[in-house]
Amino acid sequence: MFDTISEKKFLLRQLVKRDLTSKYKDSVLGILWSFFNPLLIMLVFTAIFSMLFGKNIENFPVYFLSGRIIYDFYNSATKGAMRSMKRNASLLKKIYVPKYMFTISAVCYEFVNFLISFIILFGVMLITGAQFHLTSIFAVIPILLLVILIFGAGLILAVCNTYFSDVGYLYDVFALILMYASALFYPIEIVPAKVQMIFTLNPLYSAITCFRECVVYGVLPNMSTLLYLAAFAFTLFGVGVLLFSIYEKKLALEL
16 A cells, blocks of 8 residues: 555645645744744643642753643644545545545644744753753654554544544544643652553653653663554554555545
8 A cells, every 4th residue: 555655755745735835824924833832832831830840840841842742743643634534535536646645644744843843842942941962862763653653543543534423523532631641741750650550551651751751851761661652653553554455445435
């Protein structure tokens, strides 16, 4: 299924470009909202939760934002991939386009926004006097694994949402639960020890933890956490590819 991706680079660029231009075409600030959105969210959460957890977390703005940009990327990319088939239903019915390209382009579009959010993170680190670590270059490992996980989840969600519209509503609730189960704005130490074990089963929490270790704390990511994230990501990706391969030809009939 994916053996022709290299031949579809032009199509992929056009789809991503279309998403970027369509999102900001009626906005005065345009793409600047990709900068302001995570910054404004950080300011609000910092104002609210720094009073509760600020004493337990050194440099709360950086701690929060480093987790938030990971969560936002996962949340936006999986939801974009989930809706990619229905969003492009009219085009799929008119001409032949490899259906997986729409799912891939949705993830790539959100990845562009994710890269932009790094500018905000590094800017906040600079303003708050956070130390920049050489280990930050190793953050590419959990990010790469997160991308693989998102592709897998996106393919599964794209198929499920095409057949069952309720999946979208259920996933909104799941994403909200996932946010609170990823320790974005509180230290994991405040969670009871028995519950912490459940947190470690959350692959998004694993990605956030590994990312923070590299960028915020200046240490290499915990190997067991990284291996768990890799195993989960590749398994989900394999399931997603298999499921999409089975239903790909039938999707247009359900749109």
